[in-house]
Amino acid sequence: MGVAAKVGIGCAGVLALVLPQFLNTFWISLLIQILVFGLLALSADLLIGHTGLFPLGHAALLAVAAYTTAILEVRHAIPTLLAAPAGVAVAVFFSLIFGVAVRTSGVYFILVTLAFGHIVWGVLLRWSSFTGGDNGVGNVPAPTFGPISFPTLSSYYYLALAVVVVCTAAYRVLVRSPFGLTLRGIRESESRMRALGYNVVAHKYAAFVVSGLFAGIAGVLYIYWNRFVSPATTTLVISAEATLMAIIGGTGTIFGPFIGSAIILVIRNYVSGFLVQWMTVMGLVFIATVLWAPDGLLGLARRYRARRARDATSPDMASLPKR
Amino acid sequence: MDQYAVEAVNLSKAFGGVHAVDGVSIAVPPGQRRALIGPNGAGKTTLFNCLTGSMSPSAGRIMLFGKDVTSVAEHRRTAMGIGRTFQITNVFHDLTVVENVLLALQGTSRRKWVFHRSMDFFRSNWERAGAELERVGLAGRASDTVGSLSYGERRQLELALALASTPRVLLLDEPASGLSPGERKRIAEILAELQREITIVFIEHDMSVVLGLADKVTVLHRGRAIMEGTPDEVKASREIQEIYLGNV
Numbered sequence: 001m002g003v004a005a006k007v008g009i010g011c012a013g014v015l016a017l018v019l020p021q022f023l024n025t026f027w028i029s030l031l032i033q034i035l036v037f038g039l040l041a042l043s044a045d046l047l048i049g050h051t052g053l054f055p056l057g058h059a060a061l062l063a064v065a066a067y068t069t070a071i072l073e074v075r076h077a078i079p080t081l082l083a084a085p086a087g088v089a090v091a092v093f094f095s096l097i098f099g100v101a102v103r104t105s106g107v108y109f110i111l112v113t114l115a116f117g118h119i120v121w122g123v124l125l126r127w128s129s130f131t132g133g134d135n136g137v138g139n140v141p142a143p144t145f146g147p148i149s150f151p152t153l154s155s156y157y158y159l160a161l162a163v164v165v166v167c168t169a170a171y172r173v174l175v176r177s178p179f180g181l182t183l184r185g186i187r188e189s190e191s192r193m194r195a196l197g198y199n200v201v202a203h204k205y206a207a208f209v210v211s212g213l214f215a216g217i218a219g220v221l222y223i224y225w226n227r228f229v230s231p232a233t234t235t236l237v238i239s240a241e242a243t244l245m246a247i248i249g250g251t252g253t254i255f256g257p258f259i260g261s262a263i264i265l266v267i268r269n270y271v272s273g274f275l276v277q278w279m280t281v282m283g284l285v286f287i288a289t290v291l292w293a294p295d296g297l298l299g300l301a302r303r304y305r306a307r308r309a310r311d312a313t314s315p316d317m318a319s320l321p322k323r
Numbered sequence: 324m325d326q327y328a329v330e331a332v333n334l335s336k337a338f339g340g341v342h343a344v345d346g347v348s349i350a351v352p353p354g355q356r357r358a359l360i361g362p363n364g365a366g367k368t369t370l371f372n373c374l375t376g377s378m379s380p381s382a383g384r385i386m387l388f389g390k391d392v393t394s395v396a397e398h399r400r401t402a403m404g405i406g407r408t409f410q411i412t413n414v415f416h417d418l419t420v421v422e423n424v425l426l427a428l429q430g431t432s433r434r435k436w437v438f439h440r441s442m443d444f445f446r447s448n449w450e451r452a453g454a455e456l457e458r459v460g461l462a463g464r465a466s467d468t469v470g471s472l473s474y475g476e477r478r479q480l481e482l483a484l485a486l487a488s489t490p491r492v493l494l495l496d497e498p499a500s501g502l503s504p505g506e507r508k509r510i511a512e513i514l515a516e517l518q519r520e521i522t523i524v525f526i527e528h529d530m531s532v533v534l535g536l537a538d539k540v541t542v543l544h545r546g547r548a549i550m551e552g553t554p555d556e557v558k559a560s561r562e563i564q565e566i567y568l569g570n571v
Contacts (some may be wrong), residue, residue: 178429178445179438181418185426188415195375195409196430196488197401203435210438 065219095212406490
């Protein structure tokens, strides 16, 4: 990691800690949302950037975690310490089932995950006696651990930040491990990986379940931020946005998904406040990404750095003797 | 009788109505260098794909050190000792050269599942990867991405990947194809230096490589094994000359 990157991360860390003291609740709420969906995008990026699979149903994993925690808290008064892990566990359970999608690849994987997402959405909508139907589940209490509670947005912001930082650190270890390298090998050439002795499907399945774990954590963070969850959280739009966040920020990176999350959510929540055509802005961002930064913003930065390094080492053309 | 290292018994593979491999029996004793030759479409690569398990045969059996592996998955056969290279270079394009070899090294160990430690933790693997790259002459390019390698260097890496998984049976699909004479010589030298514990089956069109390395040659034509003999016998055969010149 370069000095500039370290300074950048340090500044971002200080800002993340200090900034909420100077912001109103709208912006604090937006920051939490960026963290939550950044984590969802990061979980999707384990499949996109590292394994080479495009999931289009990750909102469903977030939603089942959110619903589980919400129902346990609201209807059964289960304490956060149990309700939150239960939400994550249910998300992992669903990803164990949805994980069979890894037996397919390419566009079929996209379609199978899309179908799974729609099944969850349909069940949440129709099984109204259990899920509340269109009304969803609301009035979720603030997360409380014994005597410690996080009732205000700014206090919850710090809790969410801590959880996201820990998850991101764990994720970073994971992608730099032998297992992480294995996933990138699968992304590059499945046939070669099989010839080298890898059970490709097993590794992809494991990646899917780990991805589901992080998506589940994002779901629990989501429910304690929003205090309400409805089938709208499960729609294709949310799943697609998680994928787009990773792509805009830079796939296969640690911070890319969070940068992408910030860009998309600021457009949706802030720009939409004064620009009716905010959807057009979003569309332009997507098109610009595809045209000029297919590796995302961080990929763009990396390419720019590589070019600078090359220019610095190659001889200065002007100083060469003329013919 | 000693068991064979690798053996195909009455092996057939049909794609629709096309019999790419049609009742081939071939048995390679341990340590032998066996060349597979034959014109394009003779079924050489298909035979390889059946031996490694990337294709399942339509009929027949495959034995590896006396064990029937016909229905054993490809990655398990690798764990049992098969290694291969691909005719069309099949390496990890966006990874660095050393990462390519590291993947080959951890493929046959449980280490590939380790998720809580950084790659940097496994120093011995990095050292072994360095040694493998040294062997094929790529040590100087360890930290470059494959995308920046020349075609010849990629072929060398292709071979390094197969060797790094420490196979007992090595299947090489045209290891020298498309290389310059100098690079060809280098590959031939690397292969000649391999210990005799490794059994080698290789497909090759370049007769100088075949004659230099092979103990025995099997000739495939239209999916059938039509001849088996020493390189000199095969070279002297009128029938083989006619097949290659297209007079049959």
